[in-house]
Amino acid sequence: MYLCVMKQYSLSEENYLKTIFHLEQIADGNVSTNDIAEKMETKASSVSDMIRKLGEKNLVDYIKYQGVTLTDRGRKTALRVIRKHRLWEVFLVEKLDFQWDEVHEIAEELEHIESEELISRLDAYLGHPEFDPHGDPIPDANLRIAKIEKRLLSELRIHQRGICVGVHESDNDFLQYLDKRQIGIGTKVFVEDIETFDGSMTILVDDNRYFISKKIAENIYVQIT
Amino acid sequence: MYLCVMKQYSLSEENYLKTIFHLEQIADGNVSTNDIAEKMETKASSVSDMIRKLGEKNLVDYIKYQGVTLTDRGRKTALRVIRKHRLWEVFLVEKLDFQWDEVHEIAEELEHIESEELISRLDAYLGHPEFDPHGDPIPDANLRIAKIEKRLLSELRIHQRGICVGVHESDNDFLQYLDKRQIGIGTKVFVEDIETFDGSMTILVDDNRYFISKKIAENIYVQIT
DNA sequence: TTTGAAGTTTAGGTTACTCTAAAAAAATAT
DNA sequence: ATATTTTTTTAGAGTAACCTAAACTTCAAA
Known part of the structure; x- marks a missing residue:
C-alpha cells in the first residue's frame, strides 16, 4: 500500500x-x-x-x-492552510512569548510548510487549542471549525456586558491599541454610554473608563453575558 | 533609524x-x-x-x-540557513518527539522561514543547544560554529574506545540501521576486532557485539576516549 | 435603450529558475 | 604534442507567476 x-x-x-x-x-x-x-x-x-x-x-x-x-476540495485545502496558520500562531504566542500583534507575518510563512505529521504533532504539543491568539477558531484535524456566538462590540446596547472573544481585522496598530488598554481575548467590557451622533462608546474595562470610536467598536467581537 | x-x-x-x-x-x-x-x-x-x-x-x-x-557574505548566509535548519531539528526531536531520521526533510523547509526574531526566540526556548540531533554543531547567534575533535569510527585501531558524536551522511536508512542497534549520539563503542581484508569491524556496544562493514564505520564519527 | 463606467479577461511581455543540446575549455591518455 | 574524454559554459526554450495595455462584458444611469 x-x-x-x-x-x-x-x-x-x-x-x-x-x-x-x-x-x-x-x-x-x-x-x-x-x-x-x-x-x-x-x-x-x-x-x-x-x-x-x-x-x-x-x-x-x-x-x-x-x-x-x-469547491469542496478547494475549501478543504484552504482550511488546511488556515489550520496550520492558526496553530503556528498559538505556538509563537504560547511557547515563544511573542505578542499577538507580532505573529501574523511569521505564520504566513509557516502555514506553507507541508508535513501533515508535523501539524498533527504540533497540535498535540499545544494541547489541541480551539482558538488562536486573536480568538479565531482553529479547524480540527477533520477540518471542522467551531462557530461561536459572537457579535461586534458596536452592536451592543447601552449598559450591556460582554466578553471580548476576537477581533475583526487583526491589523498590528489596532492590536497594539488594544494592548495599551489591556484589552484582550477574555476581557470583560461594560458599555457605559453610546453617543448616538457618531456611534462612539464609553466602556468600562476592569477599573478603567475608555472612550472608543465606532470604528474601533466595529473591530472587536464580544459574547454577550 | x-x-x-x-x-x-x-x-x-x-x-x-x-x-x-x-x-x-x-x-x-x-x-x-x-x-x-x-x-x-x-x-x-x-x-x-x-x-x-x-x-x-x-x-x-x-x-x-x-x-x-x-565569500564572507556567502559563508555567513549559508551559516544562517544551517543554524536555522539545525535549531528546527532540535525542536522537532526534543519538543515534538520526532525520531532523528524523520526531521531532515521538514527542517529543509523550515530553514527558509525568514524572521531573525523567531530564530533567536526558538534558540532561547530550546536552551541554546550546541548540537543538533545528528551531532552536528549549531552556529551561534554570531554564526560561530563549534569544532569538535572527531574522527571516523573506521579510523580507530583495534581495542580503542570512543563515544559516538555524529554521523557523516544522515541518510534515513542508515539512521534507522543505527536505531535498531541502539547506537546514537553519546553511545560508547569498543573496537574488538578489525578485518584487515575489507576493513570491517567487530564492535561492542553496551553488552552487544555487532559486525559492521567498513562503509558503516566510515559513516560514524567518534571521539576517542 | 443606449452609453459610459466599472469590472474582467486576453494578449503579450518580464523575471527566476529550470532543462536539453551544442560549443568551448580543461584534463587525461596515447 | 596531439587526440580523446570530461567538465563547464552558452544558447535556446519551457513554466509559473507576475505585470501593462487593450479588448471585451456587465451593469446602471440618463
Missing part, C-alpha cells in the same frame, strides 16, 4: 484559496476578481489567470465574468 | 549557498560545478547559471571553469 504525499499546491495557489475562503465568509455569493486582487495586493489580470488555473484543478467553480466559489 | 529586514535571498539561492558550504568542508579547494549539480540533483548548466548570479551578488568568488568559493 502506497501513501504518496507529494507537494499538492504551490504557495501562490494556497494563498489564493485562503483569500477566497475569507472573502466567501463576508460576501455570501461569488467572490469577484477585483475583491481578490485588492485583498492580495495584486492586479486583476493576475487573479484572472490564477482562478482559471484553480478552476482547471477543480479547486474553484468559475464562470467567466461571474466570480468564483470554492 | 531604519532597520530594513527584507527578503534577502531566494529559496534557491539559499540552497545553493548551503550546498557550496558543505562541499567546501570536504574538498578543501574550489567547489566544482559538477559536484554542486550532483549534490543538488540538478544539471550542471543550471548550476553554471546560478553561480554566475551568486557571483554578481558577491556571495561567491567565481572564475569561469575554476569553480567557486564562498
